[in-house]
Amino acid sequence: GENVEQHPSTLSVQEGDSAVIKCTYSDSASNYFPWYKQELGKGPQLIIDIRSNVGEKKDQRIAVTLNKTAKHFSLHITETQPEDSAVYFCAARQTGANNLFFGTGTRLTVIP
Amino acid sequence: EAGVVQSPRYKIIEKKQPVAFWCNPISGHNTLYWYLQNLGQGPELLIRYENEEAVDDSQLPKDRFSAERLKGVDSTLKIQPAELGDSAVYLCASSLNQGNKAFFGQGTRLTVV
Numbered sequence: 001g002e003n004v005e006q007h008p009s010t011l012s013v014q015e016g017d018s019a020v021i022k023c024t025y026s027d028s029a030s031n032y033f034p035w036y037k038q039e040l041g042k043g044p045q046l047i048i049d050i051r052s053n054v055g056e057k058k059d060q061r062i063a064v065t066l067n068k069t070a071k072h073f074s075l076h077i078t079e080t081q082p083e084d085s086a087v088y089f090c091a092a093r094q095t096g097a098n099n100l101f102f103g104t105g106t107r108l109t110v111i112p
Numbered sequence: 113e114a115g116v117v118q119s120p121r122y123k124i125i126e127k128k129q130p131v132a133f134w135c136n137p138i139s140g141h142n143t144l145y146w147y148l149q150n151l152g153q154g155p156e157l158l159i160r161y162e163n164e165e166a167v168d169d170s171q172l173p174k175d176r177f178s179a180e181r182l183k184g185v186d187s188t189l190k191i192q193p194a195e196l197g198d199s200a201v202y203l204c205a206s207s208l209n210q211g212n213k214a215f216f217g218q219g220t221r222l223t224v225v
Contacts, residue, residue: 046215
């Protein structure tokens with residue numbers, strides 16, 4: 001199966017600064033990489049995703065980059081706000097399969 | 113459009129007792145997943161349904177866990193008997209079909225005492 005590693009496990013930034021979370025995956029057959037945000041007591045919420053035929057995708061303050069050669073992808077949040085504070089999970093899905101393999105999560109704290 | 117609905121939100125039971133969780137996926141979503149999330153970890157797949165068929169249940173501990181999705185819509189996940197180590201959040205997710213975005217419910221937090 002797929003093995004997804006995520007770093008860092010915790011991240012604190014000042015409001016307005018940028019935050020970057022990185023993930024690596026093991027299976028070169030993986031072709032879909034979503035990011036989820038999970039607030040306390042809630043289920044994971046899909047915030048952005050990228051497929052392997054694209055190197056970068058942006059949605060307002062959030063962007064994801066993918067390096068297929070190195071098998072890593074990153075989440076970038078710019079102009080962070082206190083409401084961005086949550087646990088963020090990356091995930092990967094293999095071609096032809098339908099199971100998402102998740103990283104262990106990054107707890108982001110945005111300090112006002 | 114309503115999201116994935118799960119109930120109950122919280123459940124506390126004594127060990128060796130049975131427990132059941134219910135999930136109503138997003139309308140029209142053929143694929144339904146049950147995930148287990150331990151504290152401080154990412155979700156891990158227990159079982160995946162395509163309509164009413166369980167197509168991936170390799171991670172489901174079949175000695176005590178069972179699931180069903182009889183009409184290809186709602187699903188229930190059951191544990192009998194529950195053990196202390198089953199304390200976790202049980203998440204349900206759905207997607208339109210294979211290869212599409214997966215959306216999660218709020219989860220059921222199970223505490224076994």
